[in-house]
Amino acid sequence: MTLFHDWQEEIKPLLKKYKGKKHPLDYKNLYQVVIMVILSAQDSDANINKIAPLLFENFPNMESLAVSNVESLMQYITKVRNYVTKANWIIEIARTLKTDDNIPKSMEQLLVLKGIGRKSANVIIREAGINAQGILVDLHVIRVAPRIGLASESNDGNKIEKQLMQIFTQDIWGEIGMAISFLGREICRPTNPKCGDCPVSAVCFYYNSKAK
Template sequence: MDLFKQTDWPKALRPLIEKYRDKQHPLDYKNIYQLMVMVVLSAQDSDAHINKIAPAFFEKYPDMRALAKANTQELTDALSDVRFHGNKIAWLQDIASEVKEDKNIPTTMKELTALKGVGRKSANVIKREAGTEPEGIMVDLHVLRVAPRLGIAKGKNADKVEKELMEALPKDMWGEIGMALSFLGRETCRPTNPKHSECIVSSVCDYCLAQT
């Protein structure tokens, strides 16, 4: 069965967007500078862990200018608990050297992904939280699980799933649907024992229908 033809995905997923519209990303940031730093640090680490260390870090380095002045040892002392902190410190130093001040933080996909440590997922998060026009759809580990379960995508990697979502949905949904699917994955469509009875898109979900 070809669900790309059988299911009206824009209609089916709009209630999900309405449920989670404008809900802030789980990273507890206060401005776009903080968000950029935190998305870099959170790669292969947990949002909860980065939220825990962030206040002390941003007290020392409150903006891009302060970050640019920090040396490697200082940043290592502050971020030693972060997974793969060596690489991430190098990326942050490169970003700070390139951007220099908060006002220069880019908000286009091309400029964001040109920065070290910022891939399409991170760029889509930054663009969504900054309120800029979307150029893609955020695909994190939750979306990578949820989208194929629904049947809207068949890809095995983030780039493929993002492309499939962009093909299936109009651009006016791109900015919110990634985070909506991510929140669905965090709260309802868990890796094991998903809560089908609580899911507002269960009626169009391949995975749910296959189990009933």
């Protein structure tokens, strides 16, 4: 990991570019966020967006899931990776929470639910508009944060999250992870990154190493 004099200041152009941008999952409310982040694990947001309309037409809220069963749910998510396991998780969560109003809004309470890890919890908290309790670290952040120089190389999202939480003040936790993720999706691609379009290329370890 390469530390610059003030990442908090240097990262501002990236935050300006992506601040407040909605998560790529095409949800309509917090209930849909919860279900879609569970389904999107090891799958693509685009795939979940495709199956979501019919799914939510039949299961419009937590109450409808709570009185249903795994078999009924599975028929709407068969194109999702690990759909059997995820169906079991979702039905268990619905029967535990019973209503949308009971969806937890704290990291501690969310992590108790099956199928929800820190990444998913951070998405739910951000999209609920609640003060961040961590930093979203998805596959894009795992790849891009070390490339920029914000974290050491690791496949462990929790490890990278801890490093980012040490660098940035809590008031930008809710935005920084999503901003790095969008940077990875749109500009900082695995191959042939568009460094000329990058708002933080001036302080990027990869770009400056390449330039030299």
